[in-house]
Amino acid sequence: MRVILRGRFVADSLHGINDDTGILVDEGTIADVGRFDDVVRRSDTKIVREYDGILCPALINAHTHLELSALRNDQFHHTDFVDWVIKLVDTRTSMLAVDQRPDCIRSKREAEEKGTGYFVNVGNDFDLNRSLGDNQLFEFEQIGINDSAAMKIFERSSELALRENGNSVALAVHAPYSVSPRLMKEIKSFNNSRGAITSIHLAETADETEFVMSGTGRIADLLNYRVTDWEFKPSGVSPVKYVDSLGMLDDKTLCVHCVFVDEEDIAIINERGSAVAVCLRSNMELSGNTPPVAQFLKDGVNVLIGTDSRASSPDIDMFAELAAFYSRFHDLLAPAAAFASATSDAAQFLGIGSDYGSIEKGKRASIVYVPFDGKNEDVFERLVTAPDARKVVLD
Numbered sequence: 001m002r003v004i005l006r007g008r009f010v011a012d013s014l015h016g017i018n019d020d021t022g023i024l025v026d027e028g029t030i031a032d033v034g035r036f037d038d039v040v041r042r043s044d045t046k047i048v049r050e051y052d053g054i055l056c057p058a059l060i061n062a063h064t065h066l067e068l069s070a071l072r073n074d075q076f077h078h079t080d081f082v083d084w085v086i087k088l089v090d091t092r093t094s095m096l097a098v099d100q101r102p103d104c105i106r107s108k109r110e111a112e113e114k115g116t117g118y119f120v121n122v123g124n125d126f127d128l129n130r131s132l133g134d135n136q137l138f139e140f141e142q143i144g145i146n147d148s149a150a151m152k153i154f155e156r157s158s159e160l161a162l163r164e165n166g167n168s169v170a171l172a173v174h175a176p177y178s179v180s181p182r183l184m185k186e187i188k189s190f191n192n193s194r195g196a197i198t199s200i201h202l203a204e205t206a207d208e209t210e211f212v213m214s215g216t217g218r219i220a221d222l223l224n225y226r227v228t229d230w231e232f233k234p235s236g237v238s239p240v241k242y243v244d245s246l247g248m249l250d251d252k253t254l255c256v257h258c259v260f261v262d263e264e265d266i267a268i269i270n271e272r273g274s275a276v277a278v279c280l281r282s283n284m285e286l287s288g289n290t291p292p293v294a295q296f297l298k299d300g301v302n303v304l305i306g307t308d309s310r311a312s313s314p315d316i317d318m319f320a321e322l323a324a325f326y327s328r329f330h331d332l333l334a335p336a337a338a339f340a341s342a343t344s345d346a347a348q349f350l351g352i353g354s355d356y357g358s359i360e361k362g363k364r365a366s367i368v369y370v371p372f373d374g375k376n377e378d379v380f381e382r383l384v385t386a387p388d389a390r391k392v393v394l395d
């Protein structure tokens with residue numbers, strides 16, 4: 001089907017704001033973009049859909065767990081992060097016999113209808129997650145905090161990942177306190193050999209910092225409770241420095257959270273070219289702290305935005321997450337820069353820029369409509385405070 005979308009404004013981070021723009025869509029791909037009259041003249045279709053507002057690219061969720069879609073953050077009343085993890089794992093265990101797929105599909109579809117076009121989706125259930133569509137990077141998450149088990153875990157997981165063509169499936173490191181050095185290294189070199197992104201939860205809580213430095217505290221309680229043969233050699237350094245010492249940080253590493261990081265940590269992340277996925281609402285829920293976004297931006301760290309899962313966030317709606325991010329950090333960055341974090345910056349880092357992140361000829365027509373009757377100069381402000389974004393449905 002060929003159709004011309006006509007927006008009062010079309011906006012993305014790479015081309016800015018253009019008024020009265022036409023977007024010719026052919027079978028789900030953008031075939032032409034330009035002044036509306038020019039696109040009509042060049043096109044052989046006269047089917048036009050008018051939008052009294054802004055057309056923009058769909059957002060990219062840099063961190064979520066679709067397999068946790070049946071859960072609700074308010075069902076886990078917790079005293080601290082470790083308490084939350086224990087309740088989460090117990091609940092998941094109790095749900096093993098229940099087919100999670102309908103909830104995952106529904107949750108993903110709702111997020112898409114509200115304007116998310118692509119997901120970095122971290123999960124443990126290979127078959128479930130692979131069945132959730134191709135607009136995702138599936139990060140197949142591994143856990144194993146004992147080097148002697150590392151090769152067995154790696155061989156099993158890499159065999160599954162190798163079944164897939166391309167780099168839309170990668171292995172993920174859960175966290176520095178749950179993955180042994182050998183397993184981390186194997187995962188990283190496997191992903192790098194395929195040009196794939198490695199996701200790692202990093203510096204999420206103060207408990208993590210204590211454990212990585214000294215091997216003690218609440219994370220040790222968690223491991224004692226859950227894992228019979230865990231082993232960890234206290235590193236004496238921060239989580240960021242620890243994983244960096246293992247060669248984990250480069251421009252293909254996506255560091256999730258980075259709440260408890262100091263200036264040296266941030267400088268390392270920046271030097272390595274790694275990106276940070278900020279999940280603000282999840283961090284507020286689980287530690288009550290926010291990541292040092294001011295320092296990230298000052299240093300030039302690549303900041304992306306993720307919702308995390310329904311187990312720690314009220315929803316997986318990226319426009320809601322972006323609005324929360326901008327509301328919190330609006331004095332640090334312009335609306336257009338915040339919008340770039342959720343679109344073009346994410347697309348470029350993830351290597352999906354030829355399909356997502358902006359409105360250009362040849363890309364997927366992953367397009368969102370936001371009602372708006374204001375002025376040109378307020379368009380990006382509107383996009384980063386938009387609770388009413390809607391996917392443009394093309395069929």
Ligand SMILES: [Zn+2]
Nearest residue numbers: 065201308309
């Ligand atoms: Zn997560």
